[in-house]
Amino acid sequence: MRRCLLLLVVLAGFVGLTGAPASAHGFSSVVYADVTSDQPNHVRIRLGLEYDLLVVSVASAEHDDGFYQDGQPAWDDGDYPAMVEAVRKHAAAITGYVGQRFTVRTGGGKACTPTMEPDVSAELNQTQDVPYATVRFDYVCPEADETDHGHVIRSTLFADSEGFVKQTKTVLTYEVDGRSGSAALDDAHASFSTEQAWYQRFWEFFRLGANHLLTGLDHILFLVALIAGSRRLREVVLAATSFTVAHSVTFILAALGVVSPPARIVEPTIAFSITAVAAFTLWRLGRSRGRASDLDPGGEGFLGLDRVGWIRLAIVFCFGLVHGLGFAGALGITSSFSWQLLWSLVVFNLGIEAVQIGIIAAAFPLLALLRRKSRTLYLWGTAALATGVSLMGGFWFVERIV
Structure with missing residues (x-):
């Protein structure tokens, strides 16, 4: 059973590394x-x-x-x-x-x-x-x-x-x-x-938002990195909330034409964010020196987060701002369309959130169960997953820069 669980986690990291398209956004229009x-x-x-x-x-x-x-x-x-x-x-x-x-x-x-x-x-x-x-x-x-x-x-x-x-x-x-x-x-x-009818139009944007996250492997890997680095449900909920708030802010700002950074900056930064969040998890694993107990949350600070938890939350929020620009870029938002499209874009964002919640609901309980059954297996599995995600993000970063 343990070997099967480990194999599944390693395969997940391997698929993230080898099964991804060369670029999540580079060949669409x-x-x-x-x-x-x-x-x-x-x-x-x-x-x-x-x-x-x-x-x-x-x-x-x-x-x-x-x-x-x-x-x-x-x-x-x-x-x-x-x-x-x-x-x-x-x-x-x-x-x-x-x-x-x-x-x-x-x-x-x-x-x-x-x-x-x-x-x-x-x-x-x-x-x-x-x-x-x-x-x-x-x-x-x-x-x-x-x-x-x-x-x-x-x-x-x-x-x-x-x-x-x-x-x-x-x-x-x-x-x-x-x-x-x-x-x-x-x-x-x-x-x-x-x-x-209006609800048919809104459904189109909801579906489009859900489909964008499902087919945007870079956003999915960022979410996987968040889940893998979360030590308990509270952390993954707060991280996902922080990510949602951040990308919603820049998504709406882009819809209103307030910000419009070029894709040549946004796309490599999204790739870098995947590597950064996964590398943060690997750094914590390295510091633990194989002792799973060292990864347990320390103390009860504000919102139940310790210093490491708050640092991670800040990293997630900052990169979430960039991902919001990537979501906006998926629709090629320009100010000339913004006001008339605003409510439809909100629905597009809701489609993204629905898939995000579904991924968290499916993945986090499995990792939590693995952690409870075998701390050692959890450490190795998390390390393999974070390594695969980090390498994929690094590959995308170099590719998008070049």
């Missing part, structure tokens, strides 16, 4: 969409698209090598006027690509036809830290009849099947058909109706 209607039978779409991804996707899908030849050097040089010129020059290919993957239909299922408008711009997206192109389309819809209530919008832009990125999200706001709101689309849930 966010599409911004603003949907309005200023006249009957017309739906206007403003799309924010990652520029280099637009170039390779359109060039590949539409067999337009000219767009790649014009657009890629402009992106390499950071020449925004040249980027805009390349988009305008290849409007037909871009319309062909977008028209097949961002569709608008009437409530009765009639397709609307897109036309790309000449108003194009390109600029650096501060949150994603990459150039974005903003293109506008006018979708002309057939005359409405008694079956046409609302519009159905579907986005499969930059889908996984194209092979360039994975888990692209389309975050949109809309004010059409006398309704306004926001929605989040991905490969699994690619369409929505402007007639859907």
Whole structure:
């Protein structure tokens, strides 16, 4: 029994080290969409698209090598006027690509036809830290009849099947058909109706938040490091609460456009936080010299934490602030969308918390049982887990810096 338990813990650390993707966030993208209607039978779409991804996707899908030849050097040089010129020059290919993957239909299922408008711009997206192109389309819809209530919008832009990125999200706001709101689309849930209820819209963001934590291995490993280093339930609850408060603060601040540090700073810091928290656990294990009793909480300070407990809590809070920026970056939040998306983003955050609570509820009792049954086995298992997590965080840190 003891050998099986030890094997499970060691395997968990090994999976964290070898089974992870090269980067938890580095190969995904966010599409911004603003949907309005200023006249009957017309739906206007403003799309924010990652520029280099637009170039390779359109060039590949539409067999337009000219767009790649014009657009890629402009992106390499950071020449925004040249980027805009390349988009305008290849409007037909871009319309062909977008028209097949961002569709608008009437409530009765009639397709609307897109036309790309000449108003194009390109600029650096501060949150994603990459150039974005903003293109506008006018979708002309057939005359409405008694079956046409609302519009159905579907986005499969930059889908996984194209092979360039994975888990692209389309975050949109809309004010059409006398309704306004926001929605989040991905490969699994690619369409929505402007007639859907508010709770359906909120469910999309809750699901998206839960899915982000489940697929964001760096955040999960940080949580695992918290659990492994907690000596009793009170510590893991306080650590998780501290982490939640911290990342909620920066998440909302990013939603309001108050802070927007670039991803090239946020992502390596998240990776470093994983290593730091796991290394703190290893340092404590090293100081104990194999004596599990030395890891027991000492004294009863404020909230039942001793000096080591408070130091760890401070570390968790500081890094939680950075993780909040990472969560915000998952949706590519910019100030132009913030107010209308605010409540949806709160629900996104609730989805993150639901998964976080589930992981703690599943993992901590197992470690507590292992600690009670065999202190020695607990020490070795915790050390193996913390080592695997620390090495994975270090690997990500170097990779994201490079």
